[in-house]
Amino acid sequence: MAIENSECFECHSDESLTKESTANILKTDITVDLYVDEDKFNHSVHNINGITCVDCHSDIEELNYDNDLPHEEYLERVCCANCHEEEGEAFKKSVHMEILKKGITMTCYACHGYHYVMQMEAALLAERENTYCLKCHNPYQYHEWLPAKESHFAFVECIVCHATDVPQQIHLNFVDLVTNKFYESAEILKILDISYDEFMPMVDKDSDNIISPKEFDTLVLMLKQKNIHARFHAELVAELMPAAHQVERGMAEKTCEKCHMADSPYFNAVFIILRQQDGTVDHHEVDRSVLEGYNISHFYLMAGTRVKMLDKIGFLLLAGGACGVFGHFSIRVLTISYRRKNKK
Numbered sequence: 001m002a003i004e005n006s007e008c009f010e011c012h013s014d015e016s017l018t019k020e021s022t023a024n025i026l027k028t029d030i031t032v033d034l035y036v037d038e039d040k041f042n043h044s045v046h047n048i049n050g051i052t053c054v055d056c057h058s059d060i061e062e063l064n065y066d067n068d069l070p071h072e073e074y075l076e077r078v079c080c081a082n083c084h085e086e087e088g089e090a091f092k093k094s095v096h097m098e099i100l101k102k103g104i105t106m107t108c109y110a111c112h113g114y115h116y117v118m119q120m121e122a123a124l125l126a127e128r129e130n131t132y133c134l135k136c137h138n139p140y141q142y143h144e145w146l147p148a149k150e151s152h153f154a155f156v157e158c159i160v161c162h163a164t165d166v167p168q169q170i171h172l173n174f175v176d177l178v179t180n181k182f183y184e185s186a187e188i189l190k191i192l193d194i195s196y197d198e199f200m201p202m203v204d205k206d207s208d209n210i211i212s213p214k215e216f217d218t219l220v221l222m223l224k225q226k227n228i229h230a231r232f233h234a235e236l237v238a239e240l241m242p243a244a245h246q247v248e249r250g251m252a253e254k255t256c257e258k259c260h261m262a263d264s265p266y267f268n269a270v271f272i273i274l275r276q277q278d279g280t281v282d283h284h285e286v287d288r289s290v291l292e293g294y295n296i297s298h299f300y301l302m303a304g305t306r307v308k309m310l311d312k313i314g315f316l317l318l319a320g321g322a323c324g325v326f327g328h329f330s331i332r333v334l335t336i337s338y339r340r341k342n343k344k
């Protein structure tokens with residue numbers, strides 16, 4: 001008989017349930033909180049995918065209610081890599097395994113947490129990094145060679161540079177120009193008055209499965225007509241895959257031209273991300289040349305993305321300046337004899 005989550009919640013939804021334990025590195029007596037937030041757990045990626053309490057706490061085979069405590073007092077540690085084998089393998093090659101030499105094991109949940117692991121695909125950079133790297137590292141202490149640190153850390157995910165084997169993507173998120181708030185997918189769909197499945201057919205008029213710059217502009221216009229001043233916030237993130245765990249020492253990307261170059265491969269894959277109510281995520285491909293338009297907020301990649309119209313205006317200004325100088329010079333030359341006469 002499978003054990004239902006509700007049986008565990010009988011006791012573990014009690015906020016005051018704690019135990020005294022000495023099973024920690026310092027071997028001191030500390031109070032461990034045994035409360036599990038049912039609502040938060042229900043929204044976790046594991047619950048959504050049907051993973052139950054005993055799938056992880058797999059040493060509980062039955063609950064014996066003859067005892068006060070229906071299971072063992074000390075349970076085995078949950079091994080995440082039992083189910084996530086590839087991530088476990090990739091993590092073994094990471095610089096973070098090196099602290100093993102100092103007798104410390106970094107667990108998977110040092111970064112991910114355990115009961116409330118969220119779906120990451122549609123997560124913003126701030127949500128990804130705040131929950132991972134920034135817990136332990138302050139990036140401003142390193143990277144002396146990197147100018148505009150604030151921009152880079154705000155627009156580029158740490159592992160884009162630190163796990164270079166992982167392909168990158170640009171994610172475009174809807175953001176309100178006036179309030180500077182991000183829109184949930186559901187909000188945008190409600191404003192457009194369409195269902196999730198109608199988004200692509202509506203936007204992608206020529207049905208080639210890529211949103212062209214023209215179709216992109218039409219989308220922005222449609223939102224404007226609904227009185228919504230939506231802009232797009234672009235972020236350079238890594239694809240979700242096991243190799244994201246291979247953070248190695250001295251291997252990070254430092255070559256500016258990898259990104260700051262026309263046609264940089266880092267910007268080949270551009271997507272609008274929509275998140276459905278049930279947690280599934282859809283990528284809608286967008287032509288990369290939209291990065292050169294006005295609708296992308298604060299994402300200006302020197303030498304990489306550029307507003308072509310500004311090039312033309314720049315050229316006109318230069319040409320105008322040159323004409324002015326040349327014209328002035330020509331007139332001076334042509335009028336030499338006249339001016340000499342005048343002087344006399």
Ligand code: HEC
Pocket residue numbers: 003007008009010011012018019020034053054057060063068069070071073074075076
């Ligand atoms: C009748 C109440 C009750 C039920 C039902 C119950 N637990 Fe517990 N659980 C406890 C108590 C009490 C403790 C603290 C035991 C102690 O003081 O050592 C505990 C401790 C634990 C611990 C910590 C063990 C450790 O090694 O520190 C885990 C994990 C746990 N329970 C998981 C579960 C899961 C999963 C279920 C459902 C399959 C479940 N419990 C069902 C009462 C319950």
Ligand code: HEC
Pocket residue numbers: 005008009012032033034035036041046051052053054056057075076077078109114115
């Ligand atoms: C994705 C795997 C996973 C699932 C699903 C899961 N747990 Fe846990 N749980 C862990 C891990 C990891 C720990 C940390 C301690 C350890 O390694 O055992 C833990 C610890 C606990 C503890 C000890 C207190 C604490 O928070 O550290 C309790 C109690 C507990 N779980 C109860 C539950 C209950 C009840 C459910 C179902 C509602 C559940 N767990 C579902 C992985 C899981």
Ligand code: HEC
Pocket residue numbers: 080081084087088091096106107108109110111112120128132133157159237238239240241242243244245
């Ligand atoms: C140093 C922090 C860190 C640790 C420790 C860590 N992860 Fe991750 N994990 C990440 C990051 C960062 C990503 C990728 C996020 C992205 O691509 O934007 C990720 C992605 C994932 C994913 C989703 C991508 C995929 O491969 O499907 C899974 C599953 C995962 N990790 C499991 C694990 C497991 C299991 C462990 C332990 C062996 C672990 N993680 C340890 C940081 C960590």
Ligand code: HEC
Pocket residue numbers: 045046049051055056078079080081082083084108109112113114117118119120121240
């Ligand atoms: C009983 C099997 C099982 C265990 C144990 C388990 N997971 Fe998962 N995990 C899954 C399944 C199933 C999914 C959903 C499908 C997928 O994305 O791979 C998932 C998804 C994930 C994701 C992906 C989120 C995303 O955005 O796709 C992360 C991160 C993750 N688990 C971390 C952990 C961590 C950390 C632990 C240990 C505390 C753990 N898992 C333990 C089965 C498990």
Ligand code: HEC
Pocket residue numbers: 095096098099106110111132133134135136137158159162247248249250
């Ligand atoms: C739980 C804390 C923790 C988290 C979270 C964490 N790290 Fe670390 N990181 C460490 C520790 C501790 C070391 C030192 C390892 C050593 O000294 O051998 C380290 C080392 C490093 C190094 C090598 C530093 C050196 O001295 O060469 C890099 C690079 C790094 N981490 C990047 C990251 C990135 C990127 C993330 C997010 C995906 C991350 N870390 C998340 C604790 C953490």
Ligand code: HEC
Pocket residue numbers: 129133134137138139142143146152153156157158159161162248249250251252253254
């Ligand atoms: C533009 C690429 C880039 C970005 C973005 C980036 N890093 Fe780095 N980082 C590097 C390079 C290159 C080094 C030099 C050492 C190396 O090659 O590993 C470095 C060094 C480090 C070190 C110290 C390693 C040492 O040897 O002392 C840590 C820790 C670190 N980064 C963490 C982070 C975190 C956390 C983030 C996200 C907030 C981040 N980095 C974002 C490229 C980057």
Ligand code: HEC
Pocket residue numbers: 145146147148151152155156160161236253254255256257258259260266298299300301302
């Ligand atoms: C992994 C890709 C990547 C690498 C490597 C990289 N950059 Fe950037 N850089 C970006 C992105 C993305 C932005 C856009 C951020 C923005 O619009 O503010 C940016 C922005 C900038 C800016 C403009 C900041 C602003 O506020 O407008 C400067 C200056 C810059 N980078 C210089 C460099 C230099 C110098 C190097 C090499 C030492 C470098 N970058 C390496 C991705 C990268």
